[in-house]
Amino acid sequence: MNSIARLTDIFAALKDIKASSLASPLLIFMILGMMVLPLPAFLLDIMFTFNIALAIMVLLVSIQTHKPLDFAVFPTVLLLSTLLRLSLNVASTRIVLMEGHNGPDAAGKVIEAFGHYLVGGDYTVGIVVFIILVVINFIVITKGAGRIAEVSARFTLDAMPGKQMAIDADLNAGLIGEEEAGKRRATIAQEAEFYGSMDGASKFVRGDAIAGILILFINVIGGLIIGVLQHDLDFATAARNYTLLAIGDGLVAQIPALIISTAAGLVVSRVGTDEDISAQLAGQLLSRPQVLILTAAIVGFMGLIPGMPHIAFLLLAGALGGGAYLIIRRQRQSATKPPAAPAVQPEVQDASWDDVIPVDVLGLEVGYRLIPLVDKAQDGELLRRIKGVRKKFAQEVGYLPPTVHIRDNLDLRPNGYRITLKGVAIGSGEVSVGYYLAINPGNVSGTLPGAVTNDPAFGLPAVWIEPSQREQAQMSGYTVVDAGTVVATHLNHLVHSHAAELLGRTEVQQLLDRMAKESPKLVEDLTPKLLSLSTLQKVLQNLLEENVHIRDMRTIVDALAEHAPRVQDPHELTALVRIALSRAIVQQIWPQAGELQVMALDSGLEKLLTHALQGNPNGTGIEPGLAETLLREASGASKRQEQVGLVPVLLVPASLRTLLARFLRRALPQLKILSHAEIPDSSNIKVTSILGARA
Known part of the structure; x- marks a missing residue:
């Protein structure tokens, strides 16, 4: 029963496995199996045909791709196809050496066709053709594609930091989202990996070409020895049979290798656009009739030279000229084509809110x-x-x-x-x-x-x-x-x-949401129960207008929650919050936290300002003469403070701080105004100058 249950579990697990996930392991095991197990000639024909079809398929996919990453699996395909060719070489070598004495068809019809019909049964011609194919594949195509891949990998790696920073800049500028940024970063990494893999995979093709030459000579020499010594064939017969079989075996492997190498060169050498190679060739090479006309004239002139093959040259010149004529005719038809009848204009849509373009903050x-x-x-x-x-x-x-x-x-x-x-x-x-x-x-x-x-x-x-x-x-x-x-x-x-104007309700809500993750009850008790969001925004803006940072939101919210039940005026709340932030404010002005050197008001000027505030409880204005005196005194004292390297700070009573801060902020933005209540008890104060009234 346990065995049956286990078998049931195994079959259930096999049902969950997708067929596509089994294709690669089965292909690899099949390739490895061909190196070890003997194959009949018919199965060998099927495998050689499959190898040729695979090479053609890879070439066509390479032509149709728009960007190299559209065929990102190409390095793996290159490795598997090379391994497939080598395994077929091993399997065909085994059957050639074992059955070669029986005739040129002993290793299958495919090898016979490549070794007999393609080279006319002449093994000397076959050897020359094979060597030419190997040289083309090894020295020209594979070496060039490998060099392009190497240089592309190097430049791609060098450009990665700049591309990454450009993505970060777009992300920070709000041009793209986090998901799009992740996709672009992955694309950059894949480009570097692709060209690096192509650089390495090209070495497999190069090694495959060398292996093809060695396998050819091994088959010829081994076949001569086996045919003469074991099967009592005369030297000429053995040389003919085994050499033709070895050449057919080499050609049937090298032609797909040449196709695969060509596909590799096409993939790494093309410049990425939105068109495939066919569209690029048609659009860039054959789109200029003047070039075709000049080429036709030159080829036709060469065909008129005595001794030249007149038919071939003149026939090609005529074809080029005809092609140029058809292109010119098509261009003229497009130019003289009557304009299409104006389409019926759709009814103009009424204005909507979609037509309103928001202003950038x-x-x-x-x-x-x-x-x-x-x-x-x-x-x-x-x-x-x-x-x-x-x-x-x-x-x-x-x-x-x-x-x-x-x-x-x-x-x-x-x-x-x-x-x-x-x-x-x-x-x-x-x-x-x-x-x-x-x-x-x-x-x-x-x-x-x-x-x-x-x-x-x-x-x-x-x-x-x-x-x-x-x-x-x-x-x-x-x-x-x-x-x-x-x-x-x-x-x-x-x-x-x-900073105060940039702090909108959206930013205030984000601050509250962020704080709510750590202190949800504190935020819940403050807004909207005790304080509206607009009042909180105004308090924060008041702080920012006087260059007080709002990093310590916990202290700000604590102070507002404490005083909001009895105070709702934003300016009064701001003054109370400043007292709660007194240590941070003092540290921001005097980072060394030493002796606080400040300016103060003369008692007479202080009384005048207090009286003016009592007569104008909203603090919307000061008598002109008094305002001029105050501004002159504050400006002179501030300059003296700056000349000796001190921060100009004016210390005033709490009842006057808000009024003086509003009045002096525009004329003297560098002047800091603190109230007595904002100075911590542990701080030492030194008055450097006194602002006196001259009325």
């Missing part, structure tokens, strides 16, 4: 001379730098900015570029591809020849220099960057400057 437009910087086919360096800008922004600020959509704009100057936010230009500049921008940070030791300009990101004086001047500029104290870095730096500066 963040865009980069370039002039035509800057296209190489963003062209993935030319390995544009700017694509990689934009990827780095987005990654650095996400790490520093705390959320992933929108994808930068890149397009060319013929309305721009050839070397110009423009950065847009929601369709509106927020920055522009010009760069020179192939040159370097030497930026003067303020302490250079000399001047440089070149086109004087300004750094588009920060407005520093700069000059465009030749690549040969790069080392000299660096030694003189200049900051030297290439054109791609100039654009990327400008983009990075603008993205950070407009």
Whole structure:
């Protein structure tokens, strides 16, 4: 019973196996079996015929392929076909040496046909034809195809990093998805593997050609010895029988080998297009009637020379001329063909929402001379730098900015570029591809020849220099960057400057979704129960407007959840969140966490501002005279702080911080304004200057 159950399980398992999965193992076992087991002449004829059919099939598939990877299994086919020919050589050698004394048909009809009819029964002619075929296959086709495969493999490997980075740039730019990127990476890897495999597989064909020569001489010499010594044949009869059989055996193997080698050359030597080889030949070789006419004239002239075969040359010249005439006639018919009747115009569709083209949140437009910087086919360096800008922004600020959509704009100057936010230009500049921008940070030791300009990101004086001047500029104290870095730096500066505007509801929701994976209850209690998504967005935007990163979303959400039940105003919530983030804010301004050197308000000015705020609780404006005094004092104190290498920070009461931050932000973007409540208790404060009122 156990045996029956086991047999049942085996048969059930065999049913699940697909027939296609058994084809390759059976073929390999059959090939190996032919090397060991003797085959009758009839079965040998079938196998030789199958070998020829396989070679023709491979050649036709190679002609019909559009790209080398369309026939990616070709290296394996090349190995199996070579192994099949060698196994047939072994099987035919066995039957030739065992039955060759019985006559030229002892090894089957196929070998007899190749050895007798194809070479006219003359073994001298057969040997010469065989050697010529081997030389053509070994020296010309196989060697050339192997060299092409070797060079293609080398160049494919060298191009892999650039292609991978281009795929990453497309992925980061939003041009393709993750699935498409994975397919392209797999295609690049398959190309390298294919050409490498073809380079190695060509060695099998080369070895097969050498083996064919050796097998021929072994069959001839072995047949003479066996025929004369064992079967008592005279030398002439033995030489004729065994030599013709050996030649037929060699030809029946070398002709398929020549076809397979030709297919290999076609696969590795073609340039990938959307057409097969037949369409390429017809479209590129026979599409110019002028060429056919000139060729017909030259061939016809050669046919008129005395002593030349007039019929052959003139017949071919006539055929070429006729072909040119038919092509010209077809082209004229196409040109003079009356225009087709205008098709009935379909009814104009009414406008729909599909006609509304959304505006890119963040865009980069370039002039035509800057296209190489963003062209993935030319390995544009700017694509990689934009990827780095987005990654650095996400790490520093705390959320992933929108994808930068890149397009060319013929309305721009050839070397110009423009950065847009929601369709509106927020920055522009010009760069020179192939040159370097030497930026003067303020302490250079000399001047440089070149086109004087300004750094588009920060407005520093700069000059465009030749690549040969790069080392000299660096030694003189200049900051030297290439054109791609100039654009990327400008983009990075603008993205950070407009971080609040780039934070939309989609990004806020993504932040909450990401945080919900770690603290689902905290997020669930905050929104939408206590705080709407729009209020949370406004709080985060307020923080970003004052260059406060939002990486610590847990602290932000904790603070909002604590105060949201009694406070709903976004500005008040922002002030409370800033207090919760006080340590991070102080560390961002003073990374060394030493003594905090700040500016402060004079008591009189502080009272005036407090009184103005009481009269204007919304903080929408300050009396003009007081505003002018405050701005003048803050500007002078900030410059003095910067001159001594300190960050300009103004320390004010909590009730004034929001009002002063709004008022001074535009005029003095470098000035940081902190409230007393935002300074940690463990920090030491030193007041370096006091802003006093002069009214």
